[in-house]
Amino acid sequence: MTARSTTRPLSPHLQHYRPEITSILSVLHRATGIVLGLGAVGLAWWITALALGGSAQSVTHWLLTSWLGYLALFGWTFALGFHLCNGVRHLFWDAGMGFEMDSVRRSGKAAVGGALLLTVIVWIVVIV
Amino acid sequence: MSDAKNTDKKSKADDAAKDTAKNDDQQHQNDKQKDEIKVARTQTDPSLLTRLAQRTAYRRATALGASGTGAAIWTVQRMTALALIPLALWFLVSILSMLHAPATTAAAWLGAPWNAALIGAFVLVALRHGTIGFRVILEDYVHSEGWRVASIALVYAIAALSALATVVGLAVLIFTHIGG
Numbered sequence: 001m002t003a004r005s006t007t008r009p010l011s012p013h014l015q016h017y018r019p020e021i022t023s024i025l026s027v028l029h030r031a032t033g034i035v036l037g038l039g040a041v042g043l044a045w046w047i048t049a050l051a052l053g054g055s056a057q058s059v060t061h062w063l064l065t066s067w068l069g070y071l072a073l074f075g076w077t078f079a080l081g082f083h084l085c086n087g088v089r090h091l092f093w094d095a096g097m098g099f100e101m102d103s104v105r106r107s108g109k110a111a112v113g114g115a116l117l118l119t120v121i122v123w124i125v126v127i128v
Numbered sequence: 129m130s131d132a133k134n135t136d137k138k139s140k141a142d143d144a145a146k147d148t149a150k151n152d153d154q155q156h157q158n159d160k161q162k163d164e165i166k167v168a169r170t171q172t173d174p175s176l177l178t179r180l181a182q183r184t185a186y187r188r189a190t191a192l193g194a195s196g197t198g199a200a201i202w203t204v205q206r207m208t209a210l211a212l213i214p215l216a217l218w219f220l221v222s223i224l225s226m227l228h229a230p231a232t233t234a235a236a237w238l239g240a241p242w243n244a245a246l247i248g249a250f251v252l253v254a255l256r257h258g259t260i261g262f263r264v265i266l267e268d269y270v271h272s273e274g275w276r277v278a279s280i281a282l283v284y285a286i287a288a289l290s291a292l293a294t295v296v297g298l299a300v301l302i303f304t305h306i307g308g
């Protein structure tokens with residue numbers, strides 16, 4: 001119904017830019033958001049399976065504790081750690097703070113550091 | 129008082145009066161200009177306004193484009209993000225240590241009302257936050273209107289189903305837990 005112009009100018013796509021910590025982390029925020037969304041559905045399934053009991057429960061448990069399950073959970077932990085730390089960064093920006101370039105780079109490194117720290121701490125707890 | 133002084137004073141008062149008059153005049157001029165701008169804006173092209181209003185109504189109805197819900201959704205995304213900070217931290221430290229435990233322990237743990245409430249809040253808020261996020265992403269990348277509507281609808285449906293399953297599942301677990 002609404003005729004859209006298909007000849008509007010578009011900005012060059014991602015691969016035309018030299019990657020920098022700023023752009024990499026921006027992409028990573030989106031990617032981790034997607035991973036977390038899939039994980040949230042998985043979490044809903046996990047709860048459902050525990051409530052159902054029986055084979056739903058045992059299959060889910062077997063899947064989660066397989067090496068693939070552990071790998072997925074490890075990745076998901078890192079995704080949550082990063083998205084959380086970087087999300088805090090986003091919220092500061094939304095409040096109008098931390099826009100100077102070196103502050104942006106510093107907070108970016110801090111977000112990566114925080115994510116790694118959270119992941120390592122959680123998995124030490126899991127393994128021990 | 130000498131006459132000279134008097135006239136002096138008078139002329140000064142006159143000047144002041146003139147000044148205010150000038151200011152008033154200026155003010156008036158400004159107001160008039162503003163009015164003219166307003167008038168000019170509203171009178172440019174009445175059919176343009178009608179078309180804009182129609183387009184807004186259409187976009188509201190279809191929830192596509194600038195439908196007027198963008199700002200609200202933006203705010204919800206931020207509010208849910210704030211709520212997720214403590215919830216996610218709690219989740220990270222408490223739930224993953226459940227991996228070692230046999231499934232029955234996990235079920236019992238989830239059945240404890242406080243745990244159930246917190247994990248329920250985490251999942252539901254995450255689903256709400258994530259749904260907005262997926263919608264924004266799809267709006268960025270899916271250019272065909274039909275596919276965009278369909279994919280966003282699918283995301284909403286999956287999220288709604290997951291939310292329902294979570295609430296029902298937790299209720300069942302709480303009942304079994306309390307019932308022994």
Ligand code: HEM
Nearest residue numbers: 030033034036037084087088090209212213254258261262
């Ligand atoms: C399981 C939990 C979570 C899920 C499923 C999730 C999912 C998502 C998704 C899919 C997006 C869209 C990404 C994009 O537009 O590029 C997003 C954006 C965002 N998330 Fe999350 N997220 C979660 C947790 C969090 C947490 C804990 C925070 C804490 C601060 C957070 C803060 C944000 C912010 C601020 C944005 C907007 C970023 C922007 O403006 O582009 N999220 N999230």
